[in-house]
Every structure is written in C-alpha cells, then in structure tokens.
Amino acid sequence: MYKFHNKIKRVDWFYENYAKTDDFLIDEFLKRVNESYYYNSAKLYSSRYIDDIQEAYSSMKEELKIEDTKNNYNVVNIGAGTGFDYNILKNLNIQYDSYFFIEPSKDMIKEFLSRHNDNDDKKVVIKNNHFHEVLDDLRNKNNKFIFINSVLHHVIYIEKFLDDIKSIMNPNDILVIGHEPNNSYNPLMFFLNLTFKAIFTSALLKKAPFLKVFYDNEVKSNERWEKINTQLLDEGVIIKKMSPLTIRRIIDYGVGHKKDWKRLNIPKDYNEGFIDVHDISKYLGNEYKRKFYITYRHFGDSNGNVVIESLNNIFKSILKNHGTNFLSVWKKF
Numbered sequence: 001m002y003k004f005h006n007k008i009k010r011v012d013w014f015y016e017n018y019a020k021t022d023d024f025l026i027d028e029f030l031k032r033v034n035e036s037y038y039y040n041s042a043k044l045y046s047s048r049y050i051d052d053i054q055e056a057y058s059s060m061k062e063e064l065k066i067e068d069t070k071n072n073y074n075v076v077n078i079g080a081g082t083g084f085d086y087n088i089l090k091n092l093n094i095q096y097d098s099y100f101f102i103e104p105s106k107d108m109i110k111e112f113l114s115r116h117n118d119n120d121d122k123k124v125v126i127k128n129n130h131f132h133e134v135l136d137d138l139r140n141k142n143n144k145f146i147f148i149n150s151v152l153h154h155v156i157y158i159e160k161f162l163d164d165i166k167s168i169m170n171p172n173d174i175l176v177i178g179h180e181p182n183n184s185y186n187p188l189m190f191f192l193n194l195t196f197k198a199i200f201t202s203a204l205l206k207k208a209p210f211l212k213v214f215y216d217n218e219v220k221s222n223e224r225w226e227k228i229n230t231q232l233l234d235e236g237v238i239i240k241k242m243s244p245l246t247i248r249r250i251i252d253y254g255v256g257h258k259k260d261w262k263r264l265n266i267p268k269d270y271n272e273g274f275i276d277v278h279d280i281s282k283y284l285g286n287e288y289k290r291k292f293y294i295t296y297r298h299f300g301d302s303n304g305n306v307v308i309e310s311l312n313n314i315f316k317s318i319l320k321n322h323g324t325n326f327l328s329v330w331k332k333f
C-alpha cells in the first residue's frame, strides 16, 4: 500500500546520497538527471511493442460503450509525448470537440508535429507546459476525457499531481490512466515471469559479460550509463557515479513490480511505496467510481517474442488481474 504524504521519499535518499546538495536543490538535481537520461537514451526508444496496449484500449472502448456518448469529449492529454496517445484515440475513432495536447518537452512536440505535418486537425491545442501550469484553461470544460498514458510512474510528487487532476474534474468527466505498472503484481507470477524469460528469450544471455558484446542494444545501453554519469559529474551535479539501477529508479520512479529497487538498500523510512490502482481509487475518494480495469503483459513486454506474446494472451483471459501493466478508468459523479 502506498504511503501518501510520507515525510520523506526515496527521492530524498537519492538526493542526499548522490547530489552535490550545496549547489543543486532537489528539483534541479532531478531535472538534470532526467535531461541527461533522455538525451543519452533517445535512440534506444525507436521501437516499442504496442499491439497489447492497443488491445487494452479497444476493450476499454467496447466495455464503456464510448461510441454511445451523445456529446463529443474535450480531451485533456497529459504527458502527450510524441503523439502515441493521440494515435490511440484516432484509431479508436473517439470523437472530440477539443484536444489539449499537454507536453512539457519541446523535442517531443517537435517530433509529434513532424509526424503530423499534414494534420489538419484544428481541434488540437498544443500546450508546451507542465500540467499544473494549465489548470485554469481546463477547469471550465465539460465532458472531459482526461487521458494519461505511461506518465504516472514518472511522477514523484504524486499527491500534488492527483490533487491537480481532481481540481479540474467536473461531474461526468472521465479519467483514463493507462499503461502503468501493476505494483500489486503477484509474487508467483513474478517468479514464473523470470523463469519463462530465461528459457524463451535472450534476457539471461545478455547479462553474461562474455556474451553481451554480441548484443548491439546491450552495448549501447551500457555505454549510455557511462555517458550519463560522466556528464553529471562534469557538470558538478553529482558527487559520485550512480549505478544504472539507481538512474532507472529515479526515471521510472513508480515501477515497483520488478522488485529490483530492493537491491538499492533504501532505508525503510525513506520508502513511500509504489502506487497501485487501489491507492489511486482511495485517493480520488467517494465521488469517483472505477468504471473499467484491465491488466495485461502477464509476463512483461514480449517485444514481439512469439512465445511470450502467446503466454501473455493465454494468461490475460485466465488471470485477469495479474498482468504487469494496467489500464483503468474512473468517472466523477
């Protein structure tokens, strides 16, 4: 269970242990780590397996009978990235009167615009901002479809983020939180996941020092940790090197189901836990009803591996709540 309003968080421990605290406040430290990470990782993100994510959204549309909505939505897409979420809604043929594309990264927006340069969708309003900066523009819109895909687990100060969402929601508005880690992932599934990955994929081979040189992405990935550390040390942001896992757990802050953060030996007091769907429902409160919930990727990201993909498909129908990722929808009454 997530400890809302815990006095100290894991991030404070990272900051106290690695940052040059005399020169950098915690926000600036986080900003620099994020910038360096994304700058050195961009090329590794060129491909992404999305079939199962799309399927989850299709089930959502079917179950909620979204095509029956009388009025068109006002979409509020928080952390819209390079347009993945936009494409999801287009493919689902969900109709809207306006589409607020909220994305703080200029580079992401540039990428979106370059891919949609023939786009005559005049309903899209691009906001190159953080969500909290545009709340006043959104409050008075009705019939909102607040859409957040793969963003929540990057948010550290989750209470503030959820408070901001609640502050713009009117009765009948819908909140969609998708492609998030299922942090109540079952330990037995976790064990099976590791076993199947070891047997059916090259995950284990890639870890063997004498074999990893044969895996191009693995080599590039290793190089980037060096580059990130060198950059942050040169700029005087950190006082010592951070392990790849430390950097990962700063960036993918809310990913708890992999259990790897345990290797970082973070003192118990500093650990606020990892949010799951029940925590979100509890925090939203009684005025919000969960209308849809699905989990998928029971054995993680198949990345196109046929065996893992088939196992994921089989387990999706027999163990509904035990995937590594979830998609959930709430409505305000």
Ligand SMILES: C[S@@+](CC[C@H](N)C(=O)[O-])C[C@H]1O[C@@H](n2cnc3c(N)ncnc32)[C@H](O)[C@@H]1O
Binding pocket: 078, 079, 080, 081, 082, 083, 084, 085, 102, 103, 104, 105, 108, 129, 130, 131, 132, 148, 149, 150, 151, 154
């Ligand atoms: C992993 S990306 C997901 C992008 C897109 N939704 C997708 O699924 O491809 C997370 C995005 O959230 C954005 N982001 C992070 N904090 C945010 C905030 N407070 N307000 C709006 N966007 C934010 C980041 O800039 C980044 O583009």
